[in-house]
Amino acid sequence: MQELYRRLPEKSKRLYAGVEALKFPYGGISYIAGLLGCSRDT
Numbered sequence: 001m002q003e004l005y006r007r008l009p010e011k012s013k014r015l016y017a018g019v020e021a022l023k024f025p026y027g028g029i030s031y032i033a034g035l036l037g038c039s040r041d042t
Contacts, residue, residue: 005036014042 001020008016017038021028033040 002036013038017042 017032017036021032029040
């Protein structure tokens with residue numbers, strides 16, 4: 001997951017992080033932001 005994220009252009013990174021965060025019923029945004037090293041606001 002992290003390797004794919006690093007290879008994406010900026011706009012695609014935001015979309016990818018959002019889609020992955022939606023897979024979690026609670027706390028997905030914080031979890032994915034921490035995992036991928038991106039901002040929660042992204």
